Amino acid sequence: MSSRVLLGAENIDQNAWGAINGCEPASLLEGLHYQNRADQLNYGQFLLKMPISADDxxxxxxxxxxxxxxxxKFEAIFTRPLIWWGSxxxxxxxxxxxxxxxxxxxxxxGNPVLTFVTVHFEDPDWDIYPFGKVPTNNHAVLLDGLDGDQVHVSDPIDGQYWLPQSKFERIYNSRRMAIAINK
Structure with a gap:
């Protein structure tokens, strides 16, 4: 990898807002705020605008x-409706x-990436739902930094930290779901 990059996106603590399942909108808003978008909205306001699935x-x-x-119920929102809403x-x-x-x-x-991973980057704990097979320990974080064999994330549960690129890739590659938040 090339030289160190750290975008320095904000961190939104989903639990501080009482949104125990709100990692995807928190990560999305972190990225939007980094790009100076949706600045008029705080996380609570943003959550109220999120589309809720009628069929869960x-x-x-x-x-x-x-x-x-x-x-x-599987409390999450995946890439297609996130992009539809966030765009x-x-x-x-x-x-x-x-x-x-x-x-x-x-x-x-300069574009942070919302990535679907697992809570604490643990091995996926797979289960079957009517819409398909998904990890019950589903989580989303914002990828916003690189340094050698390390990546930096803004995690709505665990805060901001560096972790080994190999660990990030192992968990990301279990589903390969991501959204870039572009300038």
Whole structure:
């Protein structure tokens, strides 16, 4: 990898707002704010504008509630509805399926990347829902830095930190879901 890059995106603590399942909108808003978009909205206001899926399918909108766990529901929102919603605030680019190098290139060009990973970057704990197989420890973070064999994330649960690129890639590659938040 080339020289150190640290965009310095803000960190939104989803739990401080009571949004125990609100990692995707927190990561998206961190990236939008970094690009000077949606600046008039705080996280609470942003959450209220998020599309909720009528059928609890995260491929259609947010499944369930960002504020509580509900039996049988998968509380998350995936890339397509995130892009549909978030594009009213900024320039979003679907990177799902992309090799990790594409994510790193986006960061090198000043564009943080919302990446779907797992809580604490632990091994995925897979389960089957009506819409498909997903990890129950689903999580989203904002990739905003690179330094040698390390990557930097702004994590709505654990804060901002560096972690080994190999660990990031192992978890990211389990699903390869990402969105670049462009200038």
């Amino acid at each position: 399918n995260p491929y259609h909108g947010f499944g369930g509630s960002p504020f509580k766990n509900q039996s049988g 009213q605030y900024g320039h979003l680019q679907e990177l799902s399926g992309a090799d990790p190098q594409w994510l790193y290139d986006a960061v090198r060009h």
